[in-house]
Amino acid sequence: MDWNSATATDIARSIASGSLTARDVIGETITRLDRLEPGLHSFLSVRNHDDLVREAEAIDRAGTKAGPLAGLPIAVKDNICTVDLPTSCGSRILEGYRSPYDATVVERIRAAGGILIGKANLDEFGMGSSTENSAFGPTRNPWDEKRVPGGSSGGSAAAVSAGQAILALGSDTGGSIRQPAAYSGLVGLKPTYGAVSRYGLVAFASSLDQIGPLGRTVADTALLYDVISGYDPRDSTSVPGSRPATARSLDRTDLKGIKIGIPEEYFTDGLDPEIERAVRLGIEALVDAGAETVSISIPHTRFAISAYYLVADSEASANLARYDGVRYGYRDSQADDLDSMYCSTRQIGFGTEVKRRILIGTYALSSGYYDAWYLQAMKVRGLIAIDFERAFEKCDFLVTPTTPTAAFLLGEKSDDPLAMYLSDIYTISANLAGLPALSVPCGLTGNGLPIGIQFMGKPWNEPVLFAAGRHLEKRLAPIGCPGEESTS
Amino acid sequence: MSGDRTYETVIGLEVHAHLLTETKIFCGCENRFGAPPNSLVCPVCLGMPGVLPVLNEQAVELAIRAGLAFECTIHERSIFARKNYFYPDLPKGYQISQFEEPICEGGRVPLPDGSEVALIRIHLEEDAGKSFHPENGGDHSFVDLNRCGVPLIEIVSTPTIRSPDMAYDFLVSLKQILEFTGISDCNMEEGSLRCDANVSLRPAGEINLGTKTELKNLNSFRAVRDGLKVEIARQEKVLRSGGEIVQETLLWDAAAQKVVTMRTKEESHDYRYFPEPDLPPLILTAERLEAARSQLPELPVGMRIRFAEAYGLREYDAAVLTGSAELARFFEETVAHFPDPNQAANFVLGPFLRLMKEKNLGWADLPITPARLAGLLDLLAEGSISAASARNVLESMAATGRDAARLTESLGLTQISDDGAIRSVVREVLDGNAPQVAEYLAGKEKVFGFLVGQVMKATRGKGNPKVVTPIMKEELAGRAGKKRG
Amino acid sequence: MLAWSIFHGAVKVAINSDDARRVAALAKLGLTDDEIVRLTADLSKILSSFELLGEVDGEEVAPRLRTNVDHTPEREDRPVGSLPEGKGVAGAPDHENGLFRVPKVLG
Numbered sequence A: 001m002d003w004n005s006a007t008a009t010d011i012a013r014s015i016a017s018g019s020l021t022a023r024d025v026i027g028e029t030i031t032r033l034d035r036l037e038p039g040l041h042s043f044l045s046v047r048n049h050d051d052l053v054r055e056a057e058a059i060d061r062a063g064t065k066a067g068p069l070a071g072l073p074i075a076v077k078d079n080i081c082t083v084d085l086p087t088s089c090g091s092r093i094l095e096g097y098r099s100p101y102d103a104t105v106v107e108r109i110r111a112a113g114g115i116l117i118g119k120a121n122l123d124e125f126g127m128g129s130s131t132e133n134s135a136f137g138p139t140r141n142p143w144d145e146k147r148v149p150g151g152s153s154g155g156s157a158a159a160v161s162a163g164q165a166i167l168a169l170g171s172d173t174g175g176s177i178r179q180p181a182a183y184s185g186l187v188g189l190k191p192t193y194g195a196v197s198r199y200g201l202v203a204f205a206s207s208l209d210q211i212g213p214l215g216r217t218v219a220d221t222a223l224l225y226d227v228i229s230g231y232d233p234r235d236s237t238s239v240p241g242s243r244p245a246t247a248r249s250l251d252r253t254d255l256k257g258i259k260i261g262i263p264e265e266y267f268t269d270g271l272d273p274e275i276e277r278a279v280r281l282g283i284e285a286l287v288d289a290g291a292e293t294v295s296i297s298i299p300h301t302r303f304a305i306s307a308y309y310l311v312a313d314s315e316a317s318a319n320l321a322r323y324d325g326v327r328y329g330y331r332d333s334q335a336d337d338l339d340s341m342y343c344s345t346r347q348i349g350f351g352t353e354v355k356r357r358i359l360i361g362t363y364a365l366s367s368g369y370y371d372a373w374y375l376q377a378m379k380v381r382g383l384i385a386i387d388f389e390r391a392f393e394k395c396d397f398l399v400t401p402t403t404p405t406a407a408f409l410l411g412e413k414s415d416d417p418l419a420m421y422l423s424d425i426y427t428i429s430a431n432l433a434g435l436p437a438l439s440v441p442c443g444l445t446g447n448g449l450p451i452g453i454q455f456m457g458k459p460w461n462e463p464v465l466f467a468a469g470r471h472l473e474k475r476l477a478p479i480g481c482p483g484e485e486s487t488s
Numbered sequence B: 001m002s003g004d005r006t007y008e009t010v011i012g013l014e015v016h017a018h019l020l021t022e023t024k025i026f027c028g029c030e031n032r033f034g035a036p037p038n039s040l041v042c043p044v045c046l047g048m049p050g051v052l053p054v055l056n057e058q059a060v061e062l063a064i065r066a067g068l069a070f071e072c073t074i075h076e077r078s079i080f081a082r083k084n085y086f087y088p089d090l091p092k093g094y095q096i097s098q099f100e101e102p103i104c105e106g107g108r109v110p111l112p113d114g115s116e117v118a119l120i121r122i123h124l125e126e127d128a129g130k131s132f133h134p135e136n137g138g139d140h141s142f143v144d145l146n147r148c149g150v151p152l153i154e155i156v157s158t159p160t161i162r163s164p165d166m167a168y169d170f171l172v173s174l175k176q177i178l179e180f181t182g183i184s185d186c187n188m189e190e191g192s193l194r195c196d197a198n199v200s201l202r203p204a205g206e207i208n209l210g211t212k213t214e215l216k217n218l219n220s221f222r223a224v225r226d227g228l229k230v231e232i233a234r235q236e237k238v239l240r241s242g243g244e245i246v247q248e249t250l251l252w253d254a255a256a257q258k259v260v261t262m263r264t265k266e267e268s269h270d271y272r273y274f275p276e277p278d279l280p281p282l283i284l285t286a287e288r289l290e291a292a293r294s295q296l297p298e299l300p301v302g303m304r305i306r307f308a309e310a311y312g313l314r315e316y317d318a319a320v321l322t323g324s325a326e327l328a329r330f331f332e333e334t335v336a337h338f339p340d341p342n343q344a345a346n347f348v349l350g351p352f353l354r355l356m357k358e359k360n361l362g363w364a365d366l367p368i369t370p371a372r373l374a375g376l377l378d379l380l381a382e383g384s385i386s387a388a389s390a391r392n393v394l395e396s397m398a399a400t401g402r403d404a405a406r407l408t409e410s411l412g413l414t415q416i417s418d419d420g421a422i423r424s425v426v427r428e429v430l431d432g433n434a435p436q437v438a439e440y441l442a443g444k445e446k447v448f449g450f451l452v453g454q455v456m457k458a459t460r461g462k463g464n465p466k467v468v469t470p471i472m473k474e475e476l477a478g479r480a481g482k483k484r485g
Numbered sequence C: 001m002l003a004w005s006i007f008h009g010a011v012k013v014a015i016n017s018d019d020a021r022r023v024a025a026l027a028k029l030g031l032t033d034d035e036i037v038r039l040t041a042d043l044s045k046i047l048s049s050f051e052l053l054g055e056v057d058g059e060e061v062a063p064r065l066r067t068n069v070d071h072t073p074e075r076e077d078r079p080v081g082s083l084p085e086g087k088g089v090a091g092a093p094d095h096e097n098g099l100f101r102v103p104k105v106l107g
């Protein structure tokens, strides 16, 4: 087996057929993880090697009963709660915190035989687009260590891209799965809002957050999605009802009868011509598979960034109020009255970007400003959702670039929050409207950096997006793996 | 100068009542008072990272019931909101409450004099925990989160209460309704009913409201009345001397009988309410409301009228008996076992309630069951026991929990009603008191009482006076005849 | 205070350091003087860029509160247990006799 390009689907099949053991897989993964970690810093914590080996051996003993993820080493973003490793959210404020419970998605992965290998680095509380906002240092892009892996699920993306894990969980509030997937040459899904339980996902912006899978291929991503999705009575925004497994609908023979919408607003100034060219080639590949294109407009797109940040930061300002030094995590014990304890605990515990967003959110909700900022943003959010509903009257899903540029250099945007915010421009609307969106690799830049193409669908149309992704994979030359010469 | 104006008092009350559910509003921890600190807590009510609220169905039922009991408009759609502020007993840094679009609006609370106070709204929310600031705690405060997440309804009155006494009546009536309907146990000592007041004065005839103060820490009905009286007097004094009321939040100090400033308007909270993104709207179906309406327990006013009519009780007795849900229930169960409602009412409202008060008995641990009390009433009615003895037996029942017949016997209190036995005692008494008999026969009728007393003495109180009197008269008449003859 | 003016429906906003302090106090965020200066500038810049939202006529538009679930589920009122006694406070920076301990509330 070639570990550089091995897929979860292949490995799972080999373990099931007995040609490979879970013990072998975990051994190889640990070796790669340790070798690459000093350069990449994908992880904030990794499980004890002996425990991992024991768990793999137990899966080998269980044989076919072990479940669809049997023996697959999986990285989990460190804003998802786990009992056996710390959950830090990349923040000092959760210093020493250990969750007393597993997130629903973690329970499901364990039940499916997946092996939680470690907790992946992220921008603090998911606030960022480069993983440079981690209190514990940035993660680097395996394709070019001078560059960011994207964010906020940058650790998850780097780990899978470099083979430190076979699959990973990320979370996506405004593009935090899809943008790093695009920057790291991976497939990443932001599921329909309510498809995956948020119970155990440390909230950044509750009405936008979704947990989703990152994988090397569409099939791998679908495999993990099928395990983690489904109704959870512990999440009141989780949608009841069972839905067919997406992994089974991947191999539709063509895309005949499928109409793909090309939103004009996503192909304007600011889009790197190299990216545009690659995405247009991707669209042609879908047309070759039988799809038709239609031109679409999402007229309120230019308001999306403003609406997104106001909504997200308002919710975040409340979600992050619980980090007060009283019940868990960090406390500045020098402070001698309650108010100064609160203020200095949060001053020391939070990084600059988190503070910026708490201030914006607090401001947008405060007396006298609520209507003009928060409420207006929620109205614009409604208009954007309506734009998409109208678009879907004319097409089955939309195709856009995932990001306006490929991975940028570390430090390139860290002093300019607005420039950083613009890297989410194509991804945030799916969160505002609650839609599923998939990023799939779509060639490389001249510098050999991965490019992502994004499919945005109607609610619950993940199977359609996956099927389209599969056709693209089949028709485009593979981008290969980081560290290799590309084959295209 | 404003010295000789008359002022009108304007009071609005905000009442928080714990709901009688098994569990908290958003998690499966028990809703129970008195457990060891922080023993009824879980990740959800501790506000740990990653947790989410799931609404308790029974809390919704009880809020609907409150809407029906107070005749509110119950909204088919209501939404939850986050109320943001920092305090150590508020784990998430926000309280999940309702702000815009509450579950109930409007409604009214009837007052004993037949008038009513209109309500603005009733909404659902979670309680916070409890902080302690012990004198000996040094520079520290302490927090117990057992109460955190207990379901509450907040009932907000219109500012149409005109006096501390009216506020008191409002609360009595409100509490009575909440108890009767099983919405809340309204236990003020345990904090399950709490009251804040908004108070302002305005010159009589003025339409606009004056500057108000908010009065907190009104922990008993008495505190509500006393605190309001003191605050109104304070405001009146300020206004009469030409001063201005400062908008502030005040705490009632019951021990010192005065109000203390808690925070001024400048330091007042900006709660930054916004819709709770973790909870979709609460939607109530017409069927659910209909079911709740059909299961609504009897309200105090209706029960009072029914008691008067069905049991033929005096208005006053019916009102007192329906003054508390437990008392009304106890009475109804008693008359289910005993046929004379008026006699039962007399005894329950008299000796029975007196004993409960004297011995400080509570309904929860009361050893006297309605059936046992009915047994005692039977003995009294058939004359097997005197009224005085009945009180003794009642007291023993409270102490031992045993039934009336057995107690009467073991206490040796069974009345002697047997004609023959009484007659022989009467004869002995008359024989032994010849001078008094002579006086009686000479026309000094007062002596009759003395002679009856001697019979009671001889029977150690067990002679049934209803039997003794006629026999005594008969025997005396006989002796008069002999004397003449 | 904030300087507000409405031009053609667009909100003009400029934040000064007092505004930043007021908001930081609400959010219980301690900030150094340097941070105040830097964050005031950041906030002004970011919020100014969000001003274009004022161009949207929101009069007739319903705010989008949430997506995909139209009514909240309700849980049966049945106890499911709590953390073992002592576990709730175990991870706290300071606790005593089963209670969370915090610096005294002033005032």
Ligand SMILES: [Mg+2]
Pocket: B016, B097, B125, B154
């Ligand atoms: Mg309240």
Ligand SMILES: [Zn+2]
Pocket: B024, B027, B028, B029, B040, B041, B042, B043, B044, B045, B046, B149, C082
């Ligand atoms: Zn709980």
